[in-house]
Amino acid sequence: MKERNTILVIDDEPEIRRLVSAALTEGGACVLQAKTAAEGLRVAAAENPDLFVLDLGLPDQAGIDVCRELRQWTSAPIVVLSARQAEAEKVALLQAGADDYVSKPFGMRELAARIEAQLRRARIPLRESPSVLKIGELTIDLPRRIVRRGSRMIRLTPTEWSILQTLAVNAGRPVTHQDLFNIVWGREFGSPSHYLRVYVTHLRRKIEVNPAEPRIIITEPGVGYRLEP
Amino acid sequence: MLALSTATLVSVRGEIEQSHAALTLLLVVLGGSAGGGRPLGYSLALSGFVVIDYFFQAPYGSLAVGKTLDWVVLVAFLASAFVATELLARARGEAETARKRTEEVASLSRLGSETLRHARADDALEALSALIRSTFSARWCTIRELPDSKNARRWTSAIAAEDPRVTGRMRELEERMTLAASADAVADVHRVALATSDGSVVIDSLVGEDASSRIEAFGLPLFVESRLAGMLIVGGSTQQPIAFAPPRRRFVATISYYAALGLERVRLAREAQDARELREANRAKDEVLATVSHDLRTPLTTIKLLAQAAAARGEAAGASIEEQVDRLADLVTNVLDLSRIRAGGVPLDVALNTAEDVIAAAVSRVQGVLRGRHIVTKVDLDQPALVARFDFVQTLRILVNLIDNALRYAPEDGSVEINAERNGAWVAITVADRGPGVRPEERSRIFDAFYRPRSEVPDAGRAGLGLSIARRLAELQEGTVEYSPRDGGGSLFTLRLPAVDLNSEKFIESSILEAFGT
Numbered sequence: 001m002k003e004r005n006t007i008l009v010i011d012d013e014p015e016i017r018r019l020v021s022a023a024l025t026e027g028g029a030c031v032l033q034a035k036t037a038a039e040g041l042r043v044a045a046a047e048n049p050d051l052f053v054l055d056l057g058l059p060d061q062a063g064i065d066v067c068r069e070l071r072q073w074t075s076a077p078i079v080v081l082s083a084r085q086a087e088a089e090k091v092a093l094l095q096a097g098a099d100d101y102v103s104k105p106f107g108m109r110e111l112a113a114r115i116e117a118q119l120r121r122a123r124i125p126l127r128e129s130p131s132v133l134k135i136g137e138l139t140i141d142l143p144r145r146i147v148r149r150g151s152r153m154i155r156l157t158p159t160e161w162s163i164l165q166t167l168a169v170n171a172g173r174p175v176t177h178q179d180l181f182n183i184v185w186g187r188e189f190g191s192p193s194h195y196l197r198v199y200v201t202h203l204r205r206k207i208e209v210n211p212a213e214p215r216i217i218i219t220e221p222g223v224g225y226r227l228e229p
Numbered sequence: 230m231l232a233l234s235t236a237t238l239v240s241v242r243g244e245i246e247q248s249h250a251a252l253t254l255l256l257v258v259l260g261g262s263a264g265g266g267r268p269l270g271y272s273l274a275l276s277g278f279v280v281i282d283y284f285f286q287a288p289y290g291s292l293a294v295g296k297t298l299d300w301v302v303l304v305a306f307l308a309s310a311f312v313a314t315e316l317l318a319r320a321r322g323e324a325e326t327a328r329k330r331t332e333e334v335a336s337l338s339r340l341g342s343e344t345l346r347h348a349r350a351d352d353a354l355e356a357l358s359a360l361i362r363s364t365f366s367a368r369w370c371t372i373r374e375l376p377d378s379k380n381a382r383r384w385t386s387a388i389a390a391e392d393p394r395v396t397g398r399m400r401e402l403e404e405r406m407t408l409a410a411s412a413d414a415v416a417d418v419h420r421v422a423l424a425t426s427d428g429s430v431v432i433d434s435l436v437g438e439d440a441s442s443r444i445e446a447f448g449l450p451l452f453v454e455s456r457l458a459g460m461l462i463v464g465g466s467t468q469q470p471i472a473f474a475p476p477r478r479r480f481v482a483t484i485s486y487y488a489a490l491g492l493e494r495v496r497l498a499r500e501a502q503d504a505r506e507l508r509e510a511n512r513a514k515d516e517v518l519a520t521v522s523h524d525l526r527t528p529l530t531t532i533k534l535l536a537q538a539a540a541a542r543g544e545a546a547g548a549s550i551e552e553q554v555d556r557l558a559d560l561v562t563n564v565l566d567l568s569r570i571r572a573g574g575v576p577l578d579v580a581l582n583t584a585e586d587v588i589a590a591a592v593s594r595v596q597g598v599l600r601g602r603h604i605v606t607k608v609d610l611d612q613p614a615l616v617a618r619f620d621f622v623q624t625l626r627i628l629v630n631l632i633d634n635a636l637r638y639a640p641e642d643g644s645v646e647i648n649a650e651r652n653g654a655w656v657a658i659t660v661a662d663r664g665p666g667v668r669p670e671e672r673s674r675i676f677d678a679f680y681r682p683r684s685e686v687p688d689a690g691r692a693g694l695g696l697s698i699a700r701r702l703a704e705l706q707e708g709t710v711e712y713s714p715r716d717g718g719g720s721l722f723t724l725r726l727p728a729v730d731l732n733s734e735k736f737i738e739s740s741i742l743e744a745f746g747t
Contacts, residue, residue, distance in 0.1 A: 013527055019534040057527065083526040087622055088576065104526035105533040105558050107551070194581050197621075198731065201583040201614045212589055212606045219590045222578065222622035 005119055006047060008032045010040035010066070011055035011081065020053060023108045024115070037061035041069060051119055052078045053111075054098075064096045071097030077118035081106070087222025091176050094223070099173050117172035117229070133168050135216055135229060138207060140168050147207060159184060160203045163196075167217060167227035176224040200225060231257050231273060235280050247285040247299070251306045254280060255313070262314040266321065270314030278307050333480045336364045340487045350494040351384070357491050359386035361484055367463045367471055369399050372451075372488050374459045374495075375411065382495070399464055405430045406448030407460045419482065422448040426467060435478040443470040449481065451489035458496070461488040515572045522565040529554050529561075555597065563694040566626070567678060570701045577620045579706060581729055584608070584615040584649040584656050591628035592647070595636065602636050603644040615649050617656040617726040623702045624726065627710065630695035631660040631722045638664025638720065655708075655725040663719040672712055676700045699724075 007029045011017040014035075021031040032047055034040035037058045044052070052070060056063030067078055080093050080101040090101055099121075100114045133140040139148045145161060147154040156164065162184045167175055180196060204211045218226045234257050238250045254277040262270025282292055286299045294300055343360055347353040354372050362370035369387035383403075389395045406422040409430050419435040424446040446464035450457055461484070465471040473481075533554045540547025569575050585608045592604050628647075635645040639662040646661045667675055674680050678697040699722075700710040708726040715721040 013531065015531040016527070016534065019531070019538060023534075023538075057523075081530075083523050086576075087578075105529040105554055108534055108537050195731075197580065197582050197586060198614060198616055201586055204585075205610055205614075211610060212585060212608050213592060214589050218593075219586055219621075221590055221625050 004028065004030050005051060006030045006032065006049040007051045007053060007115070008034060008040065008044055008047065008049040009053045010034045010037065010058065011053070012036065012057070012059055013055070016055070016081075020108070020111065023112065024053075027112060037063075037066045040066065044070060044074070048074065048076075050076055050122065051115060052076060053081065053115070054078055055081045056093075057083055064093055067093060067096040067098050075122075077122050079111070079114050079118060081111075090174075090220075090223050091178070094174060094176055095178075120229075121172050133171065133229060135227075136209070138216065140164065142168060149207070154206050156203070156206060159199055160206070163199060163203055164207070164217075164227075167225055171227045171229040174220045174224050174226045178224075180224060230260065231276055231280070235284060239284050242285065242289075247281060247302055250285040251277075251281055251302055255306060255309055258310040259313050259317065262317045263321075267314060267318040270318065271311070274307060274310030274314060277310060278303055281306060336360070337480075337483060337487075340484055344487050344491055344494075350491065350498045354384040354488075354491040354495060355386070357488060358384045361461070361463060361488070362386045362388075364484075365463050365465075365471055367465050368395065368469060369464050371399070371403055371462045372459065372491065373403065373407070373462070374492060375457060376407065380499075395466075398466075402430070402446045402448070402464055403460070403462050406446070406462055410448055410450040410460060411457055417450075420450055421478070421481070422450075423473070424448075424464070426470065428467075435482050442472065442474040444473050445470060447471065447473060447481070449485045449488075451485055451492055453489050453493045453496075458489055459492045461485055511572050515568050515574065518565050518568045522561045525561050526558065529558055552598075560694075563698055566698050566702075567694055570698065570705070575623065575702070575705055577623065577705060579618055579620050581616055582619055582621050582624070584617065584658055584726075587619075587621060587624050587628060588647055588649060588658065590621075590625050591632055594625070594629050595632050598633065598636060600636070601642050602639050603642075604632065604647065605644050606647045608649060613731075615651055615656045616729045616731055618729050619706050619708065619726045623706065624708075624724075627699040627702050627724055628658065628660070630699040631710070631724065634695050635660050635662035635664070635720065635722070638662055640664065651728055652725070654728055656728045658724045658726070659721055660724075661715050661719060661721045663715070663717075666714050666718060666720050667712060675712060676710070696722075 005028075007024055009017055009021050009024070009031060010033075011020070012035050017033055017035070021033055024031050032043055032049060034043050037060050040052075040054070040058075043049075054063055054066060058066070063080060063082075067080070070076075070078060077099040078097060080098045081104060082089065082093070082101050083104045093101060099118050102111050102114060131142045133142070137149050139146075141147070142165060145165075147156060147161075147164065163180060166180060166183045177196060184196075200217060201211075204214050204217055208214045208216055216228060218228050220226055231254070234253055238245070238253060258270060258273040258277055261273040279292070282294060282299075282303060283290065286302075287295050294303070339360055340357060343356040344353050347356060358370045358372050362368075368389070369385060371383055371385045373383035374381040385399075387395065387399065402424050406424070409432055410420060410422045417434075421433050421435050423431050423433050423444045425431060425444055428445075444465075445467055446462060448460050448462040451459045451461055463471065533551055536547045536550035536554060538547070540551065566575075588606055588608065592606060595604070632645060632647070639645050643663050646659075648659045648661070650657055650659075676696050676699075677693075679693045680697070696710075703710045703724055703726075706726065708724060711723050711725075713721050713723065
């Protein structure tokens, strides 16, 4: 019953546009293409695609502005192709409404995985989002605030729970340090938020099978964390 | 005056005594020596002696001395006149010396203010050379840098500068004096080169007393912190020599300091300018590198996508092309990083982080380049997490570079071990391999940019940047990266980062409260 997703690829590099489009089409998506930001916004308005692949180095408009414009009327996921390594730029992109990014030179598998994760997230309306996440042996029961590995209960502190909950609600999407601070400690004045990374380490030790090689909470260096569903 | 007084006195000779005449003539002598100095004073004294004897002592009109008492008068007159002349002359001499001193002080203070007043170091030297020239009433004055220094310059003030003979002689003396004065490597602030009246150039000392006092030119070597920085040369001509008596020389020694200061100021201004240009060149270079590395990533992406597509079709070359693309991308990142580090443009976000977080991120990042080797991480989960203050992204780069390096030297199917422990004020993360290790003579050099051990086979993918970048990034965060040989063979690289104790801080308190309270 899987429906065909419409994906708009906005990139001025013809080869990249062609190769990405071909791979996505092969993966079962309906792919639209645009060479410039202006064309991209026009096609987007006409076709209302399910997901955007947006290159940052467009000749006519800064990628981050395209993100903001799209976000004014659509909640479809935006996956950004970035040629720069600057983490500050990635954080800015996420805050401008992008959902994920890949850095050049990226591989098709990597990009396809990110797109797939975003589509999966987007297919389910927020109010119907699963209240119970299962990741391997691990069960995260959001309404009952319970975490279990198999049948064994894992005891979390309120802060650890709050972090896990925030990441779980955004599963598959990087959550910036700043967003985590705001959600977890937002109402607490003078919060010890600079311990965030220490709390995440403690959380991992409790929920990961091998905390030395985390599979559930992935670090996005310089950006934040992502829960891998 | 003498004749006038004599005539007057003779006309009233009958009514006065000879002592009156003697006293009056003494006045004339005093007046004369006050106005005309020693020679006039003495000659007036002698003339007075004769006048008294001839006109005012009987027998009048004859030089014969009649009475013994007359001798007393004559001798007393002469002695008084001589003593008075001598005293007056000395007083005049002292007054003259004092006046010269005052002049010197005044011109020194002018020198000082000229050196400081001008906004541009250049103008100051220009003014200084004009001032020195006029102080010595010289025809020309040159302050110059040593001809062997880069873009050596000169500042000249001269009368008749357009006369080729003057300029020719000036240049000639400049060269000869510079050569003579700089021949001796020892810094002697009293050294002076003199162009004597016979046209030869000799080296003399400012503290010496025996040199000729009238010279055509003198040249002073100018020292800054005992380094010969340039020359000050002041010249007259054979017709118009320069007075260069010993008292003058002390003054000369002092002005040389001002000239040296002026030269130093010019040098510093030039260095500041050079530094500014260098900084700008560096920034331009950095921008170019950033643009180039940015522009390189897009075609690399195309190649990588094509390689993956080829590999998917079963073409063997695909996988190795993809690997080479990744290495090239690494190189691009490294070159850009190195340039940023050198230009001081690495953005740092130093925060509390845990060793196991950054180790895990590093291990996950090198998964693609293991080539059959394993990574073993040892983190003791029964111990509290190791917390340190560092920038996560840059520390990740350090570890990836260290692990990448270890993987390169680890034997095939061998392993790279990563360990973390608290070590005094540090959290120490070690990366160890069982490769050949680093030979003692190369240990100090492996952290140099572009250095590769001599034993290594040439390898297009490696520029020898990884370790250099690792060390510099560690130092930026007040950490260190060090090499030591590993027990039992191989290499051990240790990254040290400033440890943070959470026990004393709010953290433990709030965690405990959370665990037991809510």
